[in-house]
Amino acid sequence: xxxxxxxxxxxxxxxxxxxxxxxxxxxxxxxxxxxxxxxxxxxxxxxxxxxxxxxxxxxxxxxxxxxxxxxxxxxxxxxxxxxxxxxxxxxxxxxxxxxxxxxxxxxxxxxxxxxxxxxxxxxxxxxxxxxxxxxxxxxxxxxxxxxxxxxxxxxxxxxxxxxxxxxxxxxxxxxxxxxxxxxxxxxxxxxxxxxxxxxxxxxxxxxxxxxxxxxxxxxxxxxxxxxxxxxxxxxxxxxxxxxxxxxxxxxxxxxxxxxxxxxxxxxxxxxxxxxxxxxxxxxxxxxxxxxxxxxxxxxxxxxxxxxxxxxxxxxxxxxxxxxxxxxxxxxxxxxxxxxxxxxxxxxxxxxxxxxxxxxxxxxxxxxxxxxxxxxxxxxxxxxxxxxxxxxxxxxxxxxxxxxxxxxxxxxxxxxxxxxxxxxxxxxxxxxxxxxxxxxxxxxxxxxxxxxxxxxxxxxxxxxxxxxxxxxxxxxxxxxxxxx
Numbered sequence: 001x002x003x004x005x006x007x008x009x010x011x012x013x014x015x016x017x018x019x020x021x022x023x024x025x026x027x028x029x030x031x032x033x034x035x036x037x038x039x040x041x042x043x044x045x046x047x048x049x050x051x052x053x054x055x056x057x058x059x060x061x062x063x064x065x066x067x068x069x070x071x072x073x074x075x076x077x078x079x080x081x082x083x084x085x086x087x088x089x090x091x092x093x094x095x096x097x098x099x100x101x102x103x104x105x106x107x108x109x110x111x112x113x114x115x116x117x118x119x120x121x122x123x124x125x126x127x128x129x130x131x132x133x134x135x136x137x138x139x140x141x142x143x144x145x146x147x148x149x150x151x152x153x154x155x156x157x158x159x160x161x162x163x164x165x166x167x168x169x170x171x172x173x174x175x176x177x178x179x180x181x182x183x184x185x186x187x188x189x190x191x192x193x194x195x196x197x198x199x200x201x202x203x204x205x206x207x208x209x210x211x212x213x214x215x216x217x218x219x220x221x222x223x224x225x226x227x228x229x230x231x232x233x234x235x236x237x238x239x240x241x242x243x244x245x246x247x248x249x250x251x252x253x254x255x256x257x258x259x260x261x262x263x264x265x266x267x268x269x270x271x272x273x274x275x276x277x278x279x280x281x282x283x284x285x286x287x288x289x290x291x292x293x294x295x296x297x298x299x300x301x302x303x304x305x306x307x308x309x310x311x312x313x314x315x316x317x318x319x320x321x322x323x324x325x326x327x328x329x330x331x332x333x334x335x336x337x338x339x340x341x342x343x344x345x346x347x348x349x350x351x352x353x354x355x356x357x358x359x360x361x362x363x364x365x366x367x368x369x370x371x372x373x374x375x376x377x378x379x380x381x382x383x384x385x386x387x388x389x390x391x392x393x394x395x396x397x398x399x400x401x402x403x404x405x406x407x408x409x410x411x412x413x414x415x416x417x418x419x420x421x422x423x424x425x426x427x428x429x430x431x432x433x434x435x436x437x438x439x440x441x442x443x444x445x446x447x448x449x450x451x452x453x454x455x456x457x458x459x460x461x462x463x464x465x466x467x468x469x470x471x472x473x474x475x476x477x478x479x480x481x482x483x
Contacts, residue, residue, distance in 0.1 A: 002309075002370050003138035003172075003218050004302050005057065006131035008065075009124060009202075010049045012097035012112065015039050016079060021089045031088055034429040038075035045072045049128070062136035069129045070425070076125065078427035080118050085430060096121040102202040102295055113200050119190035123203050126182045126422075133175035134215055137168040141222065142369075148225070148232040158233060165226045169417060172219035176419035179212035201274035201295055210270035212419065214303065217263035219417045221310070224256050240383035243324065250321035252414070257314035259413030264307035271295045271303065305351060309374065312344035316381050318410065323388050331391060332398030336406050338385040345378040 016039045022031045045068045052060055082088035098120075099112045115124075147153055147161045183205045190196065201207050231247040243250070274294065319337030322330040352371050392398055 002302075002306065002366075002373065003134060003141060004214065004299065005138060005366065006135050007101040008049060008052055008131055008135070009101050009128055010053055010099045010112075011046050011124070013046065014042055014094065014096060014121075016042075016094075019091045019094045020079060020083075021091055023087060023089050031082060031429055034075065034078060035088070037428075038072075038079055041068070041072040041075050044068050045125075058139070058142075060135070060139070062132050062139060065132045066129070066136065069125060069132065073122075073125060073129075074425040074428035076118070076122055077424060078429040080122070081427045082430040083118070087430065094118065094121075096124070098124040100200045100202050102207065102299060103200050115196070115199065115203075117190065117193065117196050119186070119193055120196070120199075120203075123182060123186050123190060126178055126186060127202060127208070130175045130178035130182070130211060130215070133171050133178065134218070137171035137175070137218070137222075140164055140168045140171070148229045149236050150233075151236050153233065158229060162226050162229050165222055165229075169219045169222045169226075170420070172215045172222065173417055173420045174422070176212045176215035176219065177422040179208050179215060180419055181422035181424075183208035183212060204274050206270045206273040207295060210267040210303075213263045213267040213270070216417065216419055217260045217267065217306070217310075220256060220260050220263070220415065221306075223416050224253065224260075227256075228253070239380055241320075241323070241387050243320070250317045250324055251411075254314045254317035254321060255411055255414035256416055257310045257317065257413075258410065259415050260310040261307050261314060262413050264303050264310065268300055268303035268307065271300055305348060305370075308344055308348050308351075309377075312341045312348065312381075313377065314410075315344065315406075316341040316377075316384070319388070320384055323384075327388065327391060328396055330398065331388065331396035332400040333406070333409070334388045335385065335392050335398075336400045336403070338381060338388060339400070340403060340406065341381050342378065342385055345374055345381060348374050349378065 016035045020035050022035065045065075048061075048065050048068045052062075052065055055061075079088060083090065093116050095114050095116045096118075097112045097114045115121075144161050144164055147158060187203065187205050187208065227248050231244050234244040234246060272295070315337045319334045319341065322337065323334040327334060349371070352367070352374060392400075
């Protein structure tokens, strides 16, 4: 599994007390301590991000970073809601500086971009949140290794690692939801708040939507890996046909990979949008903030390679499915799909070798893992192709369809996972938080009062005793004695 390794941004120092004026109706400085706490939680986030930048990939503590963001975001929402309600005002428009990591740069340097408005800080914080979730999933998956291909692994160990794959899937679904919320809601609110000047491509709706699709495709690819876990283990010593009884539906596998291909392809098109728009207009505004309007080629190359890889796997399973369902009448179709898959994997192997000559931020370990994954699938496809080609040449003698004919037999993809919608945290303070606190109190009060109004044990002092709805309020001998 090849999940994109995000390089997380860093941010400059900010003190909310410098520009936030506490003006509650009572004029008693109600929110002064909250404003100070917001500064502290943001300083904690900045410190974790700087430490993350200095730490090696395998030693990065993404859980700590996610916790720091979970601590900071409610305070940021609290300040924004208080400003909206008028209980906090601004001395001046704050400017937040963040270092971009997705923008294409000369010499691979990441400039720090000054961006006005609290919306900018919220957008970059959520962008970092989604990246941290994705990197945490990547770290979890990398720690598992290729366990399903280990012949000595026990069933208990394999099941435990399957559960860790499920955990990584849930993290990626959360990341997809965060990126989608950023694209569809936060950036829209920022646009509606008024002109804010040029922005880096990291904070365009198209790029954030691309990241959402990529995270969802990664989650689906992991789900497919877990689905194949048992059959991959059983096929370790004898790959190729016949498939083990535990093998999932080959038609389903093809559809799942086709959906992955569609998601990666759509993500690539969206990620290229800022660069295409920039090419049609004057780029002076982008140059003023020190970044180009294009996304780094590492990300677009990753999306291209992943789309090609899953396209090859989809064609592989379409060929195997034709062989499993009726090789006597579909022998040519089987060979055609498998030969197509082999050709795609051969091209992908050549593309990976080309990346070795390019200087980018991908580590040598990542390159090796990517090459091994493609090579392993290529060898597996060769086993299937050799078997079915020999059968078709000696028994079935079916003509091999052209690629254009095979294209018409490809079904639509199928999505097995879905993004987990991001729910913004409730503001840590402000009028909205006070209203929520009062609503919760009233709700709890109603929950406690309702049973007392409908029960007949009005003289009972215990809240733990069971209550019952009586059909009428008539008195009778012994009323209340049963409770």
